[in-house]
Amino acid sequence: MSGVLALYEKEIRHYFRSPIAYYVVAVFLIGTGYFYTYNVFLSNTATMDATFQNMGILLTVVAPAISMRLFAGEWSGRTMELLATLPLRPWEVVFGKFLGAVTMLLLMTAGTMINLIPMYLFAEPETTTIISGYIGFILMGMACLALGQFFSVLTQNQIVAALITVAVLLAFWFVGNLQNFQTSYLLWNLTGYLSFSAHFAEFIQGLVSSKGVMFYLVICGIALTLNAGYLQWRR
Amino acid sequence: MIVLDSVSKRYGAKTIIHDVSFTVNKDEIVGFLGPNGAGKTTTLRMIAGFTTATSGTVEVAGYDMATENYEAARHIGYLPEIPPLYDTLDVSSYLRFVAKAKGIPRNEIDGELERVTAACRLEAVYRREVFKLSKGYRQRTGLAQALLGKPDVLLLDEPTIGLDPGQILETREVIRSFGSSHTVLLSTHILPEVTLICQRVAIINNGRLLAIDTPRGLQDAVEKTNIVSLQTKAPEAPLREELLSVEGVEALDIAPVRGTEDGLLAVTCTVDPRDGVESAIARAVAKRWDLYRLERQEPTLENIFLHYVQGQKVQAAA
Numbered sequence: 147m148s149g150v151l152a153l154y155e156k157e158i159r160h161y162f163r164s165p166i167a168y169y170v171v172a173v174f175l176i177g178t179g180y181f182y183t184y185n186v187f188l189s190n191t192a193t194m195d196a197t198f199q200n201m202g203i204l205l206t207v208v209a210p211a212i213s214m215r216l217f218a219g220e221w222s223g224r225t226m227e228l229l230a231t232l233p234l235r236p237w238e239v240v241f242g243k244f245l246g247a248v249t250m251l252l253l254m255t256a257g258t259m260i261n262l263i264p265m266y267l268f269a270e271p272e273t274t275t276i277i278s279g280y281i282g283f284i285l286m287g288m289a290c291l292a293l294g295q296f297f298s299v300l301t302q303n304q305i306v307a308a309l310i311t312v313a314v315l316l317a318f319w320f321v322g323n324l325q326n327f328q329t330s331y332l333l334w335n336l337t338g339y340l341s342f343s344a345h346f347a348e349f350i351q352g353l354v355s356s357k358g359v360m361f362y363l364v365i366c367g368i369a370l371t372l373n374a375g376y377l378q379w380r381r
Numbered sequence: 382m383i384v385l386d387s388v389s390k391r392y393g394a395k396t397i398i399h400d401v402s403f404t405v406n407k408d409e410i411v412g413f414l415g416p417n418g419a420g421k422t423t424t425l426r427m428i429a430g431f432t433t434a435t436s437g438t439v440e441v442a443g444y445d446m447a448t449e450n451y452e453a454a455r456h457i458g459y460l461p462e463i464p465p466l467y468d469t470l471d472v473s474s475y476l477r478f479v480a481k482a483k484g485i486p487r488n489e490i491d492g493e494l495e496r497v498t499a500a501c502r503l504e505a506v507y508r509r510e511v512f513k514l515s516k517g518y519r520q521r522t523g524l525a526q527a528l529l530g531k532p533d534v535l536l537l538d539e540p541t542i543g544l545d546p547g548q549i550l551e552t553r554e555v556i557r558s559f560g561s562s563h564t565v566l567l568s569t570h571i572l573p574e575v576t577l578i579c580q581r582v583a584i585i586n587n588g589r590l591l592a593i594d595t596p597r598g599l600q601d602a603v604e605k606t607n608i609v610s611l612q613t614k615a616p617e618a619p620l621r622e623e624l625l626s627v628e629g630v631e632a633l634d635i636a637p638v639r640g641t642e643d644g645l646l647a648v649t650c651t652v653d654p655r656d657g658v659e660s661a662i663a664r665a666v667a668k669r670w671d672l673y674r675l676e677r678q679e680p681t682l683e684n685i686f687l688h689y690v691q692g693q694k695v696q697a698a699a
Contacts, residue, residue, distance in 0.1 A: 148481060223465075226465075228526070230431045381433050
C-alpha cells in the first residue's frame with residue numbers, strides 16, 4: 147500500500163504544479179457556472195437537475211483532459227521505465243494514479259458547490275436530490291477517469307489518448323438513444339444498461355439504486371483491471 | 382548476483398539478443414561494452430525487469446526476473462539510458478517519491494536523500510524543478526535515484542553520457558566506491574571508462590556476447606599486434622636491407638623523426654604475429670647501428686574491441 151501512497155502523492159504534486167490541471171478545472175467550473183446561471187436564474191427553478199445533466203456532458207470532455215496524461219505521459223517521458231522497475235506492482239501503479247485523478251474530480255466537484263449558496267439563500271431546494279445527483283456525478287466521473295486511464299496506457303500520445311476517450315465516453319453517454327431503434331429485447335436492454343446518461347438520470351431524480359452504483363463501479367473495475375493487465379502484458 | 386542463462390529476446394520475427402549467458406558476482410563492477418545498437422540497453426532492461434526474456438532465464442539476487450521481478454526490484458537500482466525524471470517535480474520531491482516507492486522506512490528517508498545528494502553533488506539544485514536542470518544534473522539526479530536504498534545490484538546504462546570531464550571523474554568515483562561493496566553492471570561505449578572502473582568487461586555486438594574477462598585477460602587473449610616500431614641512426618638503404626632480411630618482417634616504413642636533423646629515423650615494421658620477432662629486429666639493428674628505441678605495440682582496448690567486433694563480421698560474411 148505504501149507504493150500506492152507514494153504514487154498518489156506524486157500525482158497530486160504533479161497536478162498542482164501543472165498549468166493544464168488548473169486550466170481544465172477552470173474550464174469546468176466556468177462551464178458549470180454558465181449552465182447553472184442559465185438553468186436556475188433564467189428558468190427561475192431552484193433545482194440542480196438540468197445543471198447536473200450539463201455537468202455530465204461537460205465531464206465527457208473534461209475527464210479525458212485529466213486522464214490523457216496518466217500513462218501516455220509516462221511512456222513519452224520515458225518514466226515508465228522507472229515505474230516498471232521500482233518495487234511497485236502494476237495494480238499499485240494503476241490504483242495510485244486513479245486515486246490522484248479521482249482527487250482532482252472531487253476538488254472540481256467541490257468547486258461547483260459554490261452554486262448551491264444562492265440557491266439555499268433564495269429558495270428551498272431538495273437537499274436529498276442534490277446529494278444523490280452529486281453521488282451520481284462522482285460515480286460517473288470515476289468511470290470516465292478509469293476508462294480514460296485505460297486508453298492512456300495504450301498510447302504514448304496524449305492527444306490520441308484524449309480523442310479515443312472522448313469518443314468512447316460520448317458513445318457511452320448517447321448509446322441509450324439507440325434503444326428506440328432496437329427490435330431485439332436483448333439489444334434494447336443492453337443499450338439501456340450501458341447508457342451513462344440513463345443511469346445518471348436516476349441519480350439526478352434522487353434515486354440512488356444499487357444497480358446504478360454497481361454499474362459505474364463495475365465499469366471502473368473492468369477498466370482498471372484491463373489497465374493493470376496491459377502493464378503486466380507489456381513486460 | 383546477476384545470472385543470465387541462454388537469454389534471447391525477440392520482437393516479432395527479429396531477434397535482438399541471441400543466447401547470451403554470463404554471471405556478475407557480488408561486489409564486482411562489470412562493464413558492458415558494445416557499439417550503438419549492440420543490445421546493451423535491451424539486456425539491461427531484461428536484468429532490471431522492464432521487459433522479459435523471450436527464452437532463457439535472468440536471475441537477480443536469487444530471484445527469477447520473469448516471475449519474481451517485484452521481489453527483485455527491492456534489490457535493484459537502475460539508471461536507464463535517458464534518466465527517468467518528472468519535469469514538474471523538484472529534485473527533492475522526485476527523490477522522495479522514489480525513496481517511498483522503494484519502500485525505504487519513513488524515518489530513514491531524510492538520511493538517504495542526504496546521502497545520495499552528497500554523493501551525486503546535487504546540493505546546489507536540490508530545490509530546483511527538474512525541467513530547469515542542465516543535462517549533467519539530470520544525469521546525476523537519475524544516478525541519485527538509482528543509489529537510493531543502497532541496492533545490492535546497480536544497473537547503469539551509459540552513466541557518464543552528457544557529463545563534463547570534471548563530472549565524469551566524480552561520477553566514476555561514485556560508481557567505484559559504490560561498487561566496492563555492491564554489484565555494478567554498467568553499459569558504455571567509452572572504452573577507457575571500463576578499464577578505469579571495471580574489474581571485468583563483457584563485449585557485446587549484434588546481440589551476441591563475444592567475450593567476458595578482465596581487461597588484462599582480454600589483452601592476453603588477443604594476439605600481439607603486428608607492429609614493431611623503432612628509432613635508430615642509420616643509412617636508409619642498408620637499414621631497409623638488414624630489416625627485410627630478418628625472418629618475420631613483412632613490410633617497412635622508414636621516415637626521419639620530425640624535429641631532429643641528426644639522421645634519426647623512425648621505422649615501423651609490419652611483422653608476423655609470432656613472439657620474438659622484435660628481439661630478432663633489435664639484434665639485427667644493434668649489431669650495426671645505434672638503436673634508440675624499440676617497442677612492440679600492446680593491444681589497446683580499442684584493438685581488442687575491434688578484434689572481436691570485426692572478427693564477428695568476418696564470421697558472418699563467411
